[in-house]
Each structure stands twice: as C-alpha cells, then as structure tokens.
Amino acid sequence: MGSNYDDNVSFTDYTLGQEQLERIEHILTEDLIKSGVHSALLIDMAGNIIAKCDNGNCEHDLYSLAALASANFAAVDTMAKIVGEEEFSLLFHKGESESIHFSKVNIEFLLITIFGKEVSLGLLRLKVAEAVEKINNVW
C-alpha cells in the first residue's frame, strides 16, 4: 500500500466533544428554533446527524432526511464543478406548508433547516448565516 492511504480505520475527520455539541445545540435552538424554524439539523457530508433541534412537534424521519440531504448536496456540488462553478450557494426547496434550506457550514458540515410559511426566506437566510458563523467559531 502506498503512503497516500489513510491508515486510520474510518473515523471522522473532525472531533467534537460534549461541550462543543452542547454549544452547537444551543446555537440551533437560540438562533433558529426561537426564530420560528420547525427543525434544524447539523449533518456531516457522509449523512450522519451531528446535532438536531426542533420545536417539539416535528414528526419527520430525520435520519433519512440527513442521508438524502448529504447526497443531494454532493450531487449539486458535483454539477457545479462540471459547469465550472466553485459551488452553487443557494439550496432551497419550497413546499406548500414546509420548506427546506441547506447551507454549507464548512467542508465537513451542512446545516439544514425546515420551516413553514411564518418565516420569510429573507429572515431565514439571515438567521442561518448568523448560526453558520457561530458554529464555525465553536472549534
């Protein structure tokens, strides 16, 4: 085997301690859930859920959502590369009563928010941008 192989058997490229996870959950709750977001998820690019917070009445299957979101993000990212873009910045799907917004936090993480009509896209983007910055300051 060449030396360019990663010998550390499959563990995350990042480490998150208990205190960091608590700070992330705090950010998700304070900045997003309290602004009217139904559910906020921090996932990694492999589809693992790192942290999740919701308003208490969200019945979605979040593990499947995380798997699909990471795959969707990876697919869109690959499409961007094919047409010569660094990335497509906005990933947003609008529904009748629920909408989904994706935001890249850094090369490892994605922030997913699910929200209803009560929250405008403008406000949501502002709140997500603030949360992303705070999450990036956690480590």
Add this chain to the structure above:
Amino acid sequence: MAFVNMKNKEVQAKIVYYGPGRGGKTTNLEYIYSKFRERIKSDMVSIKTHGDRTLFFDFLPFDIGKIMGYDVKIQLYTVPGQVKYDATRRLVLKGVDGMVFVADSQIEQRKKNILSLKNLQENLASYKKSIFKVPLVLQYNKRDLEKGGVSLLPMETLEKDLNSQLKVPSFPASAVTGENVVPTMKKIISLTMTSLQNVMK
C-alpha cells in the same frame, strides 16, 4: 467516518453494498427490511428508475441496540451498479465504514464482478482508503438458481477471481430466498464495530 456522539452516547456507522448492476444489492436490503420490519422504524428510501434500477442509492437505517454503552445506528446503503452511474456511486462511498461486495454467481457475469471490484478499489482510493483496510465481506449471490438447473460459477472460481488477495469472509447467498443475507449483514456489522472499538472508549 462513523460519527461517535459522546454526549448522547450514540454511534452512526455507514455500511455500503457494492457490486455489479442487477447483482442483488437492493434485494439484500429489501430482505433485511422485511425481516426486521418491527425493529426498523422508518421506511426504506430508494432512489430508482421506473425499471427498478437503483439510480442513486437505497437507504435503510437499522438500530442494533447497545454496544459498549453506545446506542448503535447502522446506516445501510446500496450503490447503483450500472457502469454509467459511476459519479453517483462514488458519492455514496463518502464516509463509508464497512462494505459488502455482492457478486453475481451467474457464469456470464464473471467479468462484470471482477470489473466492479476493481472499480470499488479505485473509488475507495479517491477517498484515500484502501480496499485492503476497509472492513469488507463478499457475498456470492443468486446461489438459488442452481436448484433450478442453472449452472453457476463454482465457489472456487469466485473465490479465486475476487478473494485471492483480499482474503475476507465470504458467503454463498440468495437475496431472494434470504439465505445468508442476515449472516452477511451480521458479519460486516461485527467487523465494522471492531474497527471502531478504539474510538468508543
């Protein structure tokens, strides 16, 4: 790239079923889903074509209970086996912790098995992972056809073609009858958990 959550005492690990198109990867997950229906709380997610070929992946989350004090959630995935879907196939491999290679025992699929295994090695290498290091189990599928009078690749041939260098556990199986589907899964889960043990202290 399993995620070990020290706070909730939870581990999420990703196991991917790989192999040539129509080899039976999706059928493996469907069998597991039907067999453990009462333990799997969510639906199986399949992104597929109208003709039931996997287009992106199948996804089945499986809670296996507590290991060393951690709640272990296994995420089972399949890749699309068709050669033309290589770009999406590679995306599914991101962060894989363990793999099952599902080979097709039919004589005319011999070359496709070998090419698919080579493709796996290349795609793992694109993530700087070695096929010799990732927990891996081989499954020689469709053995049930033998009972219907179809002659299949002998087990020795499959072992020689696919496992002479890897030397990993292998199972003759039938994803439609379910024969050795659960033992295959149990084996890869146990190899994967062993490889993660040093981080689950």
